[in-house]
Amino acid sequence: MTEIFGGYLPMILKGMVLTIEVALLSLALSLFLGMLAASARLYGGPIARSIAGIYTTVIRGIPDLVLMMLIFFGGQVVVNKIGDKFGWGYIDIDPFVAGVITIGFIFGAYMGETFRGAIMAVSKGEIEAGHAYGMTNWQVFLHITFPSMVRHALPGFMNNWLVLVKTTALVSVIGLEDMVYSAKVAGDSLRQPFTFYVLVGTLFLLITAVSDLAMRWLERRYSIGESR
Amino acid sequence: MDFSIIIDNLPLLFKGLFLTLQLLLISLAIGFVMAIPLSIMAASKNPWLRLPVKAYIYVFRGTPLLIQVFIIYYGLSQFEWLRDSPLWNIFKSAYWCAVIAFALNTAAYTAEIFRGAILQTPKGELEAAEACGMSRWDQYLHIILPSALRRSIPMYGNEVIFMLHATVLAGVITLVDLFGAAKIINSRYYAPFESFISAGLFYLAITFTIVFIFKLAERHFLKHLKR
Numbered sequence: 001m002t003e004i005f006g007g008y009l010p011m012i013l014k015g016m017v018l019t020i021e022v023a024l025l026s027l028a029l030s031l032f033l034g035m036l037a038a039s040a041r042l043y044g045g046p047i048a049r050s051i052a053g054i055y056t057t058v059i060r061g062i063p064d065l066v067l068m069m070l071i072f073f074g075g076q077v078v079v080n081k082i083g084d085k086f087g088w089g090y091i092d093i094d095p096f097v098a099g100v101i102t103i104g105f106i107f108g109a110y111m112g113e114t115f116r117g118a119i120m121a122v123s124k125g126e127i128e129a130g131h132a133y134g135m136t137n138w139q140v141f142l143h144i145t146f147p148s149m150v151r152h153a154l155p156g157f158m159n160n161w162l163v164l165v166k167t168t169a170l171v172s173v174i175g176l177e178d179m180v181y182s183a184k185v186a187g188d189s190l191r192q193p194f195t196f197y198v199l200v201g202t203l204f205l206l207i208t209a210v211s212d213l214a215m216r217w218l219e220r221r222y223s224i225g226e227s228r
Numbered sequence: 229m230d231f232s233i234i235i236d237n238l239p240l241l242f243k244g245l246f247l248t249l250q251l252l253l254i255s256l257a258i259g260f261v262m263a264i265p266l267s268i269m270a271a272s273k274n275p276w277l278r279l280p281v282k283a284y285i286y287v288f289r290g291t292p293l294l295i296q297v298f299i300i301y302y303g304l305s306q307f308e309w310l311r312d313s314p315l316w317n318i319f320k321s322a323y324w325c326a327v328i329a330f331a332l333n334t335a336a337y338t339a340e341i342f343r344g345a346i347l348q349t350p351k352g353e354l355e356a357a358e359a360c361g362m363s364r365w366d367q368y369l370h371i372i373l374p375s376a377l378r379r380s381i382p383m384y385g386n387e388v389i390f391m392l393h394a395t396v397l398a399g400v401i402t403l404v405d406l407f408g409a410a411k412i413i414n415s416r417y418y419a420p421f422e423s424f425i426s427a428g429l430f431y432l433a434i435t436f437t438i439v440f441i442f443k444l445a446e447r448h449f450l451k452h453l454k455r
Contacts, residue, residue, distance in 0.1 A: 061435040062428040063393035065400070066407060070428065073420030162290075169292035173400055180294065187302070194303035201291040201299065208290040 005199065008186035012196070015182035016203055022099050022168045022178065023207075027161065029104025034111025041116055052112065059109035065170055067106060072098040072174045099171035107164050114156035119145070121152040151222045158215045165207055179203060233417050234426045237409075244409030245430055251395045251405060255327050256388060259334030266335060267342030267376075268368065281339065288336035296333055297397050301325040326398040334391050341383045345376035378449045385442030389435055406430055 005012070040052035059067070076093045083091050122145050130140040172180035183200040187193035234241070269277040270285065288296065304310055304319050318324045349372050357367045399408030410427035414420050 058432065061389075061432040063396040063407065063431055065396045066410065066424050066428050066431060069411070069414070070420060070424040073414060074424065077418075077420055166292040169294040172294075180292075180298070184298075184302075192306055194299060194306040197295055197299045197303045201287075201295045204292060204295065205287065205290045 005195070006186070006190045006192075008182070008190070008196070011182045011186060012179060012199065012203070015177060015179035015200075018096075018177065019165075019168050019171075019179045020207070022096065022103065022171055022176070023165050025100045026103035026107065026168070027164060029100065030107035030111045030160070030164070033104065033108025034115050037108060037112030038115035038119060041112070042119055056109045056112050059106055060113075064102070064106050064167055065173065068099065068102040068170060068174060071102045071105070095171065095174045095176040098174060099168070099176055103164060103167055103171075106167070107160055110160045110163075111157070114153050114160060115149070117156065118149045118153035122148045147222065154215070154219055154222060158211070161211060162208060165211070166204065169204070229421050230419065231422055231426075233413065233419050233422050237413050240404075240409045240412065241406065241426065241430065244404055244406040244427075247398070247404065247408075248392075248395050248406040249434075251323075251326060251330065251398055251403075252388075252392055255330035255334055255395075256391060258327070258331035259338055259391075262331070262335035263338035263342055264373070266339035267346060270339055270343040271346040285336045285340050288333050289340065293329065293333050293394050294397055294400070297326065297329040297401060300329045301401050322398070322401045322403050326395075326401060326403060329397075330391065330394065333394070334387065337387050337390070338384065341380050341387060342376060344383075345379040346372055348379060349376060381442065381446050381449055385438065385445075388438050388442070392431065392434055392438065 037052040037056055040048040041056075044052065072093060072095065075098060079091050079093055083089060126144050126148065127140055130144045135143070168178065169180045172178050172184070175181075179200050183196040184193075187196035190196075266281050266284070270281040272278050300319070301322060310316060310319065318328075353371055353375070354367065357371045362370070395405060396407035398405045399411055402408075404412065406427050410423040413423035417423075
């Protein structure tokens, strides 16, 4: 195998690990921001509600790469200004951190909309029944709202995840040595750009296919109570 | 922040805006025309028609558009026979490579949207068409496609916005679209906030315009579905 790709396969696979790391970390951030945005829009006061509304609308209206550049280059300017004041000298913004923050920030907006829809779809009667049985608010959330919300949110969540994985390819543009970046280096040095980009495309398909399997399992797990 | 840089560079930004809209409209038009036969094939019961199209849709929806752009723009130069052929005049141009990648990509997404809408056609309508003695061709032309395309409008609106955002990849392969213009301004003046916020506002304005147009289209074409 290694001879086929001119000894560059380990480098590509290392890039793939980085791609998956970026994807999972930004997923975690996006879930947190999404929950925050959804709760703000559903239960927050007027200020929290409008901030969350602006966040979800504006982020979804601007291309991801523009936001990434803004956070990467803009963050650099801000860090340098702060650094100057405290005499820290020059600090480089890590493209890994910038990538994770941007992607997490963008998909937080999409997750927020998914969660909002899912929470609104939880039946009121079930929540009232929980309270009638003397459950505390926390018990109602844990045993009724949450499992039912997960069921409603799963298709949207999965869709967001698949788009997120593909978006991680953009971190190569700000210089992170992910799968796409490794393919460029390998392809350029062997003069086989086609081979390596197709290889990386195939690896992305592999991630998608594995995600699909995981999704089927989750769907089965969370639709146990669903009558069909 | 000094937004006078942006005012001085408005002509550059507007030139970028023009290229962005041009790329968007051309690739959407090609993608739309491709998507109609593709969606009919993907909805077909014949596996010889269905499976190749399904594979095409799966590959183009399952890989990042950035990779597709790179394969076409950088990747194809690997083949000497292509470099020696007259086709190379197209594939050496970043503009046409972007258009080809965007069109193939949006064709896959759009075909999937239309396929879903075609499969939703009420059985009764098909039976009625059959009973009237309509040919398969007439059924598609007069019954299935008109209502499937109408049902697709909301989803297609999302696809158009997705494509608008995807056109930034043209700026990655050296073209000066709206994003490319912002990149130039940023590197010339080291002004990331001014350049990318302005570009972001332009994109936001186009996004809202597209949303508005599709709202109008929905109101017009989906009147009969209003509840």
